[in-house]
Amino acid sequence: MTGMRQKTKNDLLMLAAGIVIYAVVQTLISVGFIQDYWERNIVYVCINIILATSLNLINGITGQFSIGHAGFMAVGAYVGAIMTVKFGLPLAGGIVAGALGAAVLGFIIGLPTLRLTGDYLAIATLGLGEIIRITILNIPYVGGASGFMGIPKLTNFTWAFFMMLFVLFFIKNFVNSTHGRACVSIRENEIAAEAMGIDTTKYKVMAFTLGAAFAGVAGALFSHYTYIAHPASFTFMRSFDILTMVVLGGLGSMSGSIVGAIFFTWVSAFFAEWPEWRMVIYSLLLIILMLFRPQGLFGNKELSLKMFGRLTGGERRGTAQGN
Amino acid sequence: MLKIEDINVYYGAIHALKGISLEVPEGEIVTLIGANGAGKSTTLRTISGLLKPRTGTITFEGKNIAGSPAQDIVKQGVSQVPEGRRIFANMSVLENLELGAYIRSDSKGIAQDLENVFQRFPRLRERKSQVAGTLSGGEQQMLAMGRALMSRPRLLLLDEPSMGLAPLLVKEIFAIIKEINASGTTILLVEQNANMALSIAQKAYVLETGRITLSGTAKELSESEAVRKAYLGG
Numbered sequence: 001m002t003g004m005r006q007k008t009k010n011d012l013l014m015l016a017a018g019i020v021i022y023a024v025v026q027t028l029i030s031v032g033f034i035q036d037y038w039e040r041n042i043v044y045v046c047i048n049i050i051l052a053t054s055l056n057l058i059n060g061i062t063g064q065f066s067i068g069h070a071g072f073m074a075v076g077a078y079v080g081a082i083m084t085v086k087f088g089l090p091l092a093g094g095i096v097a098g099a100l101g102a103a104v105l106g107f108i109i110g111l112p113t114l115r116l117t118g119d120y121l122a123i124a125t126l127g128l129g130e131i132i133r134i135t136i137l138n139i140p141y142v143g144g145a146s147g148f149m150g151i152p153k154l155t156n157f158t159w160a161f162f163m164m165l166f167v168l169f170f171i172k173n174f175v176n177s178t179h180g181r182a183c184v185s186i187r188e189n190e191i192a193a194e195a196m197g198i199d200t201t202k203y204k205v206m207a208f209t210l211g212a213a214f215a216g217v218a219g220a221l222f223s224h225y226t227y228i229a230h231p232a233s234f235t236f237m238r239s240f241d242i243l244t245m246v247v248l249g250g251l252g253s254m255s256g257s258i259v260g261a262i263f264f265t266w267v268s269a270f271f272a273e274w275p276e277w278r279m280v281i282y283s284l285l286l287i288i289l290m291l292f293r294p295q296g297l298f299g300n301k302e303l304s305l306k307m308f309g310r311l312t313g314g315e316r317r318g319t320a321q322g323n
Numbered sequence: 324m325l326k327i328e329d330i331n332v333y334y335g336a337i338h339a340l341k342g343i344s345l346e347v348p349e350g351e352i353v354t355l356i357g358a359n360g361a362g363k364s365t366t367l368r369t370i371s372g373l374l375k376p377r378t379g380t381i382t383f384e385g386k387n388i389a390g391s392p393a394q395d396i397v398k399q400g401v402s403q404v405p406e407g408r409r410i411f412a413n414m415s416v417l418e419n420l421e422l423g424a425y426i427r428s429d430s431k432g433i434a435q436d437l438e439n440v441f442q443r444f445p446r447l448r449e450r451k452s453q454v455a456g457t458l459s460g461g462e463q464q465m466l467a468m469g470r471a472l473m474s475r476p477r478l479l480l481l482d483e484p485s486m487g488l489a490p491l492l493v494k495e496i497f498a499i500i501k502e503i504n505a506s507g508t509t510i511l512l513v514e515q516n517a518n519m520a521l522s523i524a525q526k527a528y529v530l531e532t533g534r535i536t537l538s539g540t541a542k543e544l545s546e547s548e549a550v551r552k553a554y555l556g557g
Binding site: 178181182185196 | 414421474
């Protein structure tokens with residue numbers, strides 16, 4: 001009601017901030033200040049943000065513990081690559097097809113599995129991710145175990161950044177809509193949500209399908225950046241990586257997922273030369289997090305100006321539920 | 324208004340309700356009393372669609388609603404306040420109430436009902452933007468009731484509203500239940516606190532291990548020897 005105009009204003013402000021960030025980074029890339037190594041990691045940051053926020057939609061917002069996100073990413077990567085390589089579509093076609101493929105699969109898989117809760121759902125989705133990967137491994141049409149080669153490098157910073165921006169806006173507005181509120185109420189209390197007349201199955205499947213679709217977008221961007229789509233890129237370790245980003249930032253917080261994804265990407269880039277230490281660092285990070293901040297960096301709050309206000313002691317409210 | 328005929332409900336292999344029939348006339352408060360595990364909550368959950376009866380019919384205003392999904396039943400005008408309140412703990416009081424109106428889209432009517440709820444529960448207005456999980460037990464019960472009222476139900480199902488509340492608060496809650504009823508909402512009340520329940524109800528049923536063993540007007544039951552012995556403390 002009163003928040004409507006404020007919301008649009010915030011959206012425009014964020015969009016403007018996004019464009020400024022884009023302009024600065026793109027200029028630095030063009031003049032050669034940002035070199036290959038950095039550019040690659042910046043693109044990975046964008047892709048990881050898409051993955052983390054889309055998993056957050058399922059795990060954090062709707063409260064359905066899924067750990068098979070790499071599977072949907074794989075579907076997007078392969079379907080996208082088939083479209084561009086075998087059918088000669090442009091990247092946009094690949095991304096749309098990848099998203100649709102992952103969404104259809106997410107819908108079909110979500111319908112039966114979302115009847116499960118907690119640990120059982122986690123195990124089922126973990127298994128599903130692996131089933132997807134092993135199925136791909138055995139399809140000669142897409143290269144089987146040696147991977148899908150010869151994918152043109154169509155993804156660049158511009159594509160990655162604007163797809164990320166699109167996904168972020170989509171999820172943010174979804175969460176603040178009636179549908180998003182219904183999803184949050186399922187997380188808070190499924191029985192009460194049902195008693196309020198919310199079709200809980202519908203919203204669980206909706207969140208799951210949306211999350212899968214965006215993972216597909218990330219997958220398509222990914223395979224068109226690395227020349228090759230290989231089943232080994234989509235093991236359950238990848239799913240755990242995405243989950244780590246979400247948990248690190250705080251389940252349920254979009255800003256948390258973004259910060260988690262940025263942080264995680266740079267830590268793994270930094271330790272790329274010592275892969276064995278990477279895992280040690282992750283575990284240490286998570287242990288420290290569990291000890292000192294079990295709700296994640298952001299809890300389930302969002303980064304907002306209010307937060308800074310409170311830091312400086314300006315506004316004291318016990319309920320700063322930012323949006 | 325609501326008529327249940329011979330419903331049988333199972334939890335897996337456990338036969339929880341064994342052929343229950345009861346009737347809730349429009350405008351009245353009907354109460355369902357009984358010990359733990361008698362099937363009171365199961366009955367309510369079956370009416371609101373959270374559970375499905377294996378056999379039997381549930382007729383609400385002439386329409387059979389047995390086995391319909393919960394969201395359709397809410398749309399027909401039946402709203403439940405679940406046992407143990409079950410508020411959305413991390414949302415604000417206002418957001419909780421707004422979710423209560425989830426099935427509606429008439430923003431004027433919703434604003435009107437929100438005002439009504441705030442008038443009935445002034446405490447909720449004071450704590451409008453507070454996170455619901457930080458409310459006291461009594462306030463949470465009020466919130467749960469307010470939330471259920473936001474769907475503008477014609478039949479309100481209350482599951483143990485006195486649970487875990489201090490005696491004074493129980494009195495307050497029951498006074499509010501009477502008010503809600505007086506303003507035109509039919510109420511089906513499940514309670515362990517038989518004394519209180521019988522004092523505000525017109526009609527009552529006694530449930531024992533999945534069967535209705537006694538029924539009658541609340542006055543008859545509160546005077547009945549068997550009920551006094553079993554539920555009213557002699």
